[in-house]
Amino acid sequence: MSEDVDYKLVPTPETMVLSNGKRRAALGDFAKAAIDALQAGRFGQGSVERRSRNANAYTRLDVSYESAFSKPAALRGHLLVEFNHSPLRLEPDKRLVGLLLDKLALGAYTDPFEVECIALQEALTEKLVSFPRRLSMLLARHSDPARALGCEADGDSSLVRHLYDARRLLQVHPELAEDGAGLAKLVDAAVRQDMAAFANQHPEFVADPGLELLLAMKFAKASPDLAAQFDAFVSDQTQFTLAGCSWRAPAHRIGRW
Structure with missing residues (x-):
């Protein structure tokens, strides 16, 4: 897959x-x-x-x-x-990548090559903003968000991946959330960028991004459909409630939502 x-x-x-x-x-x-x-x-x-x-x-x-x-x-x-x-908001990192099959079967990449990647803190920032912003747009566009959540054409059937990604980033690199002030600046920059990029598609977000993100997270916390979608995605891995807590922890630390 x-x-x-x-x-x-x-x-x-x-x-x-x-x-x-x-x-x-x-x-x-x-x-x-x-x-x-x-x-x-x-x-x-x-x-x-x-x-x-x-x-x-x-x-x-x-x-x-x-x-x-x-x-x-x-x-x-x-x-x-x-x-x-x-x-880019931060200097990129250089990391070795290779075939996943090699890593699983042999314990290491057999022929790795170096790739410039965005910094992990910037990646976390994008997850923190993208999940509630995309969910907020879905809620604004659809009278039946539960149906839209499961439809790739109408909604966003992969939203829960952001929760899983944020959870894994913080599990492996908890230091990413320690600099609350620095993370807040990155989040603010990401929000401003999305306000410009989605001005026509999501005017509610432009008018009050903080409120839209907060309402989206309240919906996510209480949504059985999102929970079921997440559990289907990683049923033997991270639980939905734990992933949500991981997302909220850095958000509270930087004073957002």
């Missing part, structure tokens, strides 16, 4: 001076090149579905492939590649 692969397209001085139209075209060309590379590889023609928004600042590629196993509804049965054109 596949998880998503998120790429940051970090603005450069050259791209920052482009007109909106030229920047949109350049980002569109990048997405097309990625699709061509995937289809020219082993995925094949017609395997990639593209969705872009915000003048191509965000692009989602759903890449289908044949699976040797059944595909439970709680897990994504295809590869999701996402491109976000946005600046």
Whole structure:
């Protein structure tokens, strides 16, 4: 089963001076090149579905492939590649990656390579903001959020992954939440960025982001549908209530929601 692969397209001085139209075209060309590379590889023609928004600042590629196993509804049965054109808030980390199969079977990667990744504290920040913000948008758009939660087209069937990710980040790196003031600055910057990015799609969030995030978390805490979705995703791992507590702990520390 596949998880998503998120790429940051970090603005450069050259791209920052482009007109909106030229920047949109350049980002569109990048997405097309990625699709061509995937289809020219082993995925094949017609395997990639593209969705872009915000003048191509965000692009989602759903890449289908044949699976040797059944595909439970709680897990994504295809590869999701996402491109976000946005600046980094912290210096990136360099980490070694490789095949998961090697790590599981042999205990180490056999042919690792180095990749620049966003800093873990920045990753945690994005989880802290993205989960309630996306849930808030779903609540604003749908009179029946319980139905929308389970529908990829109407809602966001993978929201609970953010809870799991935040839980794991804090389990392995509890120091990420120790600097409350620093985390608060990162959260504020992420909120301001989302206010600009989703001004047309989510005006309620722009009007009062703090209230929208708070209402979303209150809904999440009491939602049996979210709890069931989370338990289906990681039934033998982190419990939903524990994941929620992990999310709230750093939020309370920085004085948010």
